[in-house]
Amino acid sequence: MDARGVEVERGGPAELQARVLGAGLCTACGACLGHCPYLKTLGERVAFIHPCPLPEGRCFEVCPRAALDPDRLDAQVAGAGPADPLLGPHRALHFARALDPEVKQRGQYGGVTTALTLFALGSGAAEAALLTAGSPTAAPHPVVARDRATVLAAAGTKYSACATLAPLAPLLRQGGGPIAVVGRPCQVAALRKVEARGEAESRLAVVIGVFCFWALTPAFYRFLASRADVARAAKMDIPKEGGVVVSVNGGAVRIPLDEVRPFIRPACQHCFDPTAEWADLSVGSTEYDPDWNTLVVRTARGQALLDAAVAAGALELKPYPAERIPILRAALRGKKTRVLAALEAGSAETAYLQLSPERRAGLRSEAGAGA
Template sequence: MSRKKGSLDLKQEVMDSGACANCGLCAGLCPYIKAAGERVALVHPCGLEEGNCYRLCPRTSTDWEQMDKRVFGRERVDHVLGNHREIVFARSLQMDAAEKGQYGGVVSALAAFLLEQGRVSGAVLAGGPAGEAPRAVVATNRDEVLACAGSRYSASPTLSAVHRAVKEGINSLAVVGRPCQVLALRKMQGLEDGPGYPPAVDKVEFVIGLFCFWSLETGIYDLLNRKAGGQRILKVDIPQDFLTITTASGSANIPVDEVRPLIRPACRLCFDPTSEFADVSVGSTEYDPRWNTLIVRSAKGKEIVDAARARGIIETRAYPEERLPLLYQAVRNKKLRVLQALESGQGAGYLQLTGQYREALQRERGMNQ
């Protein structure tokens, strides 16, 4: 059996190697790992050989199939999109969420719904002005959720706020996160009780995962603000081949190729663009800006979505037949690219996949194309 690992291993294998996804969950877990701006660092050696910081990191060894069993109680059938009960188009029926939110405003609507229903007492989100690096926000009411509406395109370590919120007495949390963050939360929930057992383990009630094919370095904000010519940026979007910024006086397009050099290298090794272990996953449709793609994954996810639909919080419609293969294609291509990169020795080898899984991913290739 291999040696038990801790913060110094985390620093060496993940932080210093550039593999860190900046989820932020290790920051605030203990007083030795901190987050600021878009960086996470071990600020002082804790002196302990092993630690949960290493175990819950989404970029340390992760048995993907084991995660399926633990989170959903079953193996996956769909090796591209993971476990799911529904794949639909969805949008908020509440004007404020729909207007402020990205596309259909489903994330804001569901987070606010969970708070209003008392299912959770706080929601961890990325917030702050659109033209700046986002900061972690613990929203406790609808207005605070809506203040965070809109997509962020850099990898803010917002999960550090999970520990902060629990320390401040919030005992039931919804978390909105990128796929790496969802994985970190699920790994945390799988920790065995013992020294350093995080109090947050049983406080995360609902996880809303985002689609994320890559995120950008913080240098993006200099670029955006330069392009905005000093005006306040109201919204950022990446509809197709352009990154669009909206200011009071209009909008400007930046070709994606200009942005591409700012993609975080760690994101190129991410195997999960759709938050496979979330209760529900939400992304764009790349088709109709008034709607989101919604993947309902867990039983709890289904329950909440059903309730939200029943109460007129959101509405859903069938995923257009002709669009589905495009979604599969995009996700599969990303996964195959990452597998190839990982096999060529890049990254710390966090992904533990069986040969069968790999074969299935290849096999299903033809099926949905």
């Protein structure tokens, strides 16, 4: 049972290897790293460097692709049963942007994730922030930020998978104050599984999830480095039109989706949660106005931090345009119903999903409404 007395599926290194690592379903979230001395990142993948005989282990329990029960996570995070089948638990939906000019310039779109992280550290809500750092043309890496300079250096979306959660277990063992975490949806799910074990509950100041429909392998950065026209890129974006846009010397170079597609992680094709449903706050592109971010408020803790940040002048909000909501829901509907169809067809890649009959029915209803 987990810390809340809920029965959870048990497994160990053998199951993790067979069902996730060996099956190509690892999301490189990093949650298992730091729990086990035999697990390391080797190039572009997580792997065992030595056999481990344990029949059960935390490596399996915290993995978001070993087993994932959305209803259980809804109850854990939002204190309620099955939520909106497309958007997940949420209290409010906004357009938001940072008010600090440097944050807006360094961050992605409206700079909301960077602004929230800086506010959490500056206000004392968090003592440290677990982030993903790296330049636009180099594979990203985890960083523990405790000051403005480190947060700003990590600003901007990283479109490649990175084991951001690798430092988490050591941070928790060291003790200390509350931690803010910014991560992809798979990392948010893994973090909640860590929390359910009772390992992090009192230490999490806020969990900020970033929208992610797919992530690139680190090989993409070698591809970029081979192209002289983008070797000195300042920023990268994946616009709604598709492909990748790289900002270079005040201009932009568009790389067609067909050239990018080979670098998409296979595991991302089977992801059920592109908007970080179990975060306190989720942040993404508006796909409408590049000066703003979409901001989803999911928990009371997220609402409290947002209210304080707005009151302090770190952020500004405006209503999410009503006419944009169906567009957002359509994107989520397409992603989720494809995964549901694969699950119901017996796909081994989606067997990690434990979807209740009620959730399946809700998704089928949404699919019918969007037809």
